[in-house]
Amino acid sequence: MSGYLEMFKLSKIYETPSGPLPVVESFDLEVAKGEFVALIGHSGCGKSTVLQMVAGLSDISEGHVVLDAREIDGPGPDRGVVFQAPCLLPWMTARENVMLGVRRVYPHVDEKTRREIVEYHLSLVGLANAMDKRPAALSGGMRQRVGLARAFALSPKMLLLDEPFGMLDSLTRMELQEVLLDIWSEDQMTALMVTHDVDEALFLADRVVMMTSGPRARVGRILEVPFGRPRERSEVLEHPDYYALRGELIAFLESQQRETRAA
Amino acid sequence: MAFGTLATAPSALSGEAFLELRGVGKSFGVGAARTEVLSDIDLALAEGEFLAIVGFSGSGKSTLINLIAGLLMPDVGELRLQGRPITGPGPDRGVVFQSYALLPWLTVLGNVQLAVDAVFRSESKQDRVHRARHYVELVGLGAAHWKYPRELSGGMRQRVSVARGLAMDPKLLLLDEPLSALDALTRGSLQSEIERIWAADRKTVVMITNDVDEALLLADRIIPLRPGPRASLGPSFAVPLARPRDRKAVNDDPEYKRIRNEITHYLTVVSRQAAAANPTRRLKKPVAKPASLRPPSMSLVP
Numbered sequence: 212m213s214g215y216l217e218m219f220k221l222s223k224i225y226e227t228p229s230g231p232l233p234v235v236e237s238f239d240l241e242v243a244k245g246e247f248v249a250l251i252g253h254s255g256c257g258k259s260t261v262l263q264m265v266a267g268l269s270d271i272s273e274g275h276v277v278l279d280a281r282e283i284d285g286p287g288p289d290r291g292v293v294f295q296a297p298c299l300l301p302w303m304t305a306r307e308n309v310m311l312g313v314r315r316v317y318p319h320v321d322e323k324t325r326r327e328i329v330e331y332h333l334s335l336v337g338l339a340n341a342m343d344k345r346p347a348a349l350s351g352g353m354r355q356r357v358g359l360a361r362a363f364a365l366s367p368k369m370l371l372l373d374e375p376f377g378m379l380d381s382l383t384r385m386e387l388q389e390v391l392l393d394i395w396s397e398d399q400m401t402a403l404m405v406t407h408d409v410d411e412a413l414f415l416a417d418r419v420v421m422m423t424s425g426p427r428a429r430v431g432r433i434l435e436v437p438f439g440r441p442r443e444r445s446e447v448l449e450h451p452d453y454y455a456l457r458g459e460l461i462a463f464l465e466s467q468q469r470e471t472r473a474a
Numbered sequence: 475m476a477f478g479t480l481a482t483a484p485s486a487l488s489g490e491a492f493l494e495l496r497g498v499g500k501s502f503g504v505g506a507a508r509t510e511v512l513s514d515i516d517l518a519l520a521e522g523e524f525l526a527i528v529g530f531s532g533s534g535k536s537t538l539i540n541l542i543a544g545l546l547m548p549d550v551g552e553l554r555l556q557g558r559p560i561t562g563p564g565p566d567r568g569v570v571f572q573s574y575a576l577l578p579w580l581t582v583l584g585n586v587q588l589a590v591d592a593v594f595r596s597e598s599k600q601d602r603v604h605r606a607r608h609y610v611e612l613v614g615l616g617a618a619h620w621k622y623p624r625e626l627s628g629g630m631r632q633r634v635s636v637a638r639g640l641a642m643d644p645k646l647l648l649l650d651e652p653l654s655a656l657d658a659l660t661r662g663s664l665q666s667e668i669e670r671i672w673a674a675d676r677k678t679v680v681m682i683t684n685d686v687d688e689a690l691l692l693a694d695r696i697i698p699l700r701p702g703p704r705a706s707l708g709p710s711f712a713v714p715l716a717r718p719r720d721r722k723a724v725n726d727d728p729e730y731k732r733i734r735n736e737i738t739h740y741l742t743v744v745s746r747q748a749a750a751a752n753p754t755r756r757l758k759k760p761v762a763k764p765a766s767l768r769p770p771s772m773s774l775v776p
Binding site: 318324339386407444457458461 | 734764
């Protein structure tokens with residue numbers, strides 16, 4: 212075992228009146244340090260459940276999650292999470308929302324340094340001019356930029372992204388994918404991202420893990436993404452294998468959809 | 475890199491265009507707060523054409539649709555439908571709104587009937603009921619015609635809205651991001667539905683969308699709306715793909731790939747230009763490292 216993040220026989224089982232229901236069963240995956248892995252599958256297949264177990268936000272029924280040689284037993288600031296809804300506190304400005312976590316992770320530095328950390332990360336996501344705005348005064352795309360800044364400001368060991376751009380329109384989504392790639396490449400933080408957008412997965416990830424549909428969801432196939440870094444969207448799209456890989460992912464999703472319907 | 479061709483074909487400007495916009499501009503607000511949303515919009519559309527306008531959020535897409543619908547008047551320029559100036563809303567243009575805009579106290583059939591009754595006043599009651607029913611069935615809601623909007627899913631509500639738009643038998647159908655509030659699966663099935671209905675009577679359509687793939691599946695021509703403020707139309711991209719277009723099959727079509735890449739590239743470039751026009755500061759990285767907050771829980775290293 213050599214992964215930086217290891218998921219070993221990971222299962223999530225819900226007790227129901229008609230007996231135990233395994234939503235995710237024996238999910239095995241190793242992620243190397245600095246690797247960006249995308250997890251794709253149909254809505255309801257259990258991909259978010261896997262991510263939440265790694266985040267420590269959902270109890271692990273069976274199996275183990277190990278990050279940097281330590282077993283995960285709850286949520287912690289060593290994992291920065293970006294949710295689909297940015298979950299900002301509405302009465303706080305962008306700056307205060309980011310500061311909330313920074314204060315916890317940097318108790319040993321002075322307030323001035325903490326402010327610098329917050330401002331630096333907000334400037335990274337292009338919000339240097341909007342730091343004192345409250346969520347209500349920000350567009351959906353800008354709110355999710357605050358969500359990204361908040362996760363990166365904790366300098367976590369890894370990043371967990373749960374369909375972070377799922378609620379945005381497709382052009383804003385493309386813009387934010389570039390913002391994410393831009394800040395991610397600063398120090399290549401290990402990342403696990405859940406998405407159902409095949410173009411997003413191919414543009415961002417080193418590997419795309421296809422999950423079978425639940426119940427008993429597990430790793431179906433894994434696709435190695437052959438594009439070099441740094442990535443430029445136009446170059447990625449012009450890569451001779453791009454549409455073949457895209458076709459493979461679409462075909463997998465459609466076959467899973469058929470199986471779900473048949474069941 | 476050159477993009478597509480000019481948005482307005484010269485022949486269309488000689489007065490033959492079905493829908494024509496010339497030098498259209500629209501501003502909102504007063505005094506110093508006045509913002510020009512759309513600027514210098516030129517557009518010519520042939521009869522029976524399906525045009526998709528792809529634009530960034532906040533670029534003025536809905537303003538453009540509202541101008542064509544006659545719900546807004548331009549500050550400068552003129553809009554003509556079949557040669558006649560557009561001076562207000564009318565039954566010759568059916569609009570399908572992103573937010574469905576259904577009346578909550580009317581059933582599916584009631585909502586469609588309302589539009590039919592308003593447009594076909596000279597027809598007998600029986601003919602009008604028949605007409606409304608026909609369109610409710612066309613969008614696959616025959617079995618649910620007695621339901622109220624609150625009893626319907628988002629996708630079904632949007633179907634009602636499409637049925638209402640079509641039942642008015644307008645010369646021009648205006649679709650304002652009709653699918654963007656729906657999830658990916660419902661979206662896919664309604665897309666095929668819209669294509670099927672469109673193929674049946676080839677209405678002239680202007681659809682606003684933010685989704686390049688949706689535009690590629692439905693439209694004959696795609697024109698990007700450049701990011702605002704002062705949004706203007708970009709070059710026109712023809713989509714000469716055979717119909718019906720299958721989401722999975724087009725993925726292997728070299729023509730599809732070429733157009734998709736060209737449009738995506740164009741949108742990436744204009745989006746970066748817009749961002750560069752509004753530069754934000756980028757600060758220096760602080761050196762502080764996070765404190766180790768928790769004692770090692772179960773170290774696996776012996």
